[in-house]
Amino acid sequence: xxxxxxxxxxxxxxxxxxxxxxxPPEDTPERRRIMQLVHEIEAAKKQRKLEEEAAAKK
Amino acid sequence: MSQRxxxxxxxxxxxxxPPEPGFDCGHEEQNTxxxxxxxxxxxxxxxxxYRYYVHGIFAGFAALAMDGxxxxxxxxxxxxxxxxxxxxxxxxxxxxxxxxxxxxxxVIVADVATLAREFALQVGCRYxxxxxxxxxxxxxxxxSFKRNKLMQERLRQFAMEKNRDxxxxxxxxxxxxxx
Numbered sequence: 001x002x003x004x005x006x007x008x009x010x011x012x013x014x015x016x017x018x019x020x021x022x023x024p025p026e027d028t029p030e031r032r033r034i035m036q037l038v039h040e041i042e043a044a045k046k047q048r049k050l051e052e053e054a055a056a057k058k
Numbered sequence: 059m060s061q062r063x064x065x066x067x068x069x070x071x072x073x074x075x076p077p078e079p080g081f082d083c084g085h086e087e088q089n090t091x092x093x094x095x096x097x098x099x100x101x102x103x104x105x106x107x108y109r110y111y112v113h114g115i116f117a118g119f120a121a122l123a124m125d126g127x128x129x130x131x132x133x134x135x136x137x138x139x140x141x142x143x144x145x146x147x148x149x150x151x152x153x154x155x156x157x158x159x160x161x162x163x164x165v166i167v168a169d170v171a172t173l174a175r176e177f178a179l180q181v182g183c184r185y186x187x188x189x190x191x192x193x194x195x196x197x198x199x200x201x202s203f204k205r206n207k208l209m210q211e212r213l214r215q216f217a218m219e220k221n222r223d224x225x226x227x228x229x230x231x232x233x234x235x236x237x
Contacts, residue, residue, distance in 0.1 A: 021143070021184070025234045031202040035237060037168040038175070041065050045172065 063112055063162045070169060073100055073107040081116050083152035085191070091150045092119060105149055110166055117157040120166050121150035122173070125187045127206075127232060145185040145232070146174040167201055167233075174235045186235060189228035198231050206230040 025031060076097045082089060096107040096119070110118040125147035129140070148170050153162050170186060177183045190198050195205065206229075214224035 020234075025236050026202075028202065030200055034164070034168060034171070034201050037065065037165065038171045039237075041165075041168055041172045042175070044065065 060160050063117075063157065063160045063165060065165050065168070067112050068117075068162075068165060068169075069111040069114075071109045071111065073097060073109060077107075077109065077119075078116060081119070081152070081154055083118075084155050084158075085152065087191075088150055088152035091121065092152060096121060096150075107150075108169075110162065110169075112157060112162065115156075116154065118153045118162050118166050119150070120148060120170055122170065123147045123149055127185055127187060140182075143184050144178075144182040145187040146170070146177060146183055146235075148186055148188045151188075163197070164201060171233070171235055178235060184235065186233040188231050188233075190231050191228055192226055195229045195231070198233075201233070203231040203233045206232060 073096055077092055079093075081092060092107070096105070099105045099121070100107055105121045105123040107119055107121040109116055110120070112118075123146075125145040126142035127145050128142050148167070151163065151166060153166070167186075174183055174186050186203075188198065188203065190203070199205070210227070210230055213227055213230075217224040217227055
């Protein structure tokens with residue numbers, strides 16, 4: 001890994017990326033799993049923020 | 059086997075000075091980045107490093123920067139008119155040896171995705187971009203990252219023309235952050 005510039009997705013002129021970006025993300029078990037984790041972390045962050053705001057008001 | 063790490067076990071802290079000693083992920087590139095470059099890069103606003111603590115122990119880190127995935131002319135169309143699509147670069151990710159194999163890397167990637175999704179409310183951002191170290195491609199694929207295949211093939215050809223080992227190239231990959 002590193003911070004070199006990310007190269008273009010494709011120079012070949014396929015429309016793979018365009019088509020991918022024009023539709024919702026693929027629904028696969030792997031993706032459902034990682035997105036469930038993402039949603040759980042988002043919910044936890046939101047809850048923590050609400051608690052901090054409530055504590056600040058006291 | 060050690061207990062799997064849950065996101066509730068973790069505290070995330072933005073780097074606020076040179077990182078404390080003692081972290082070792084077993085990979086020279088990541089260790090060197092952390093101890094030699096992370097703080098100076100952050101001071102220069104080139105990247106920001108987040109530390110992940112498990113039960114108070116510095117267990118992992120992720121370094122982030124803005125990025126863009128360039129599209130060729132023929133990849134654009136009615137829906138995608140941009141030359142470059144906004145992305146958040148996960149430039150470095152390290153998990154301390156003591157915590158490897160317990161799911162911490164996955165939690166870090168998910169946490170980075172939450173950051174990208176927060177940014178996406180403010181500025182255009184569609185992907186997390188990475189350059190996966192050789193051998194880690196399948197790990198990222200299991201998290202639904204996709205290889206930027208065709209460009210990678212060009213990079214491999216270029217490496218072979220220059221008598222470099224193409225199997226040592228990092229693999230450019232992307233993760234769509236939309237729900």
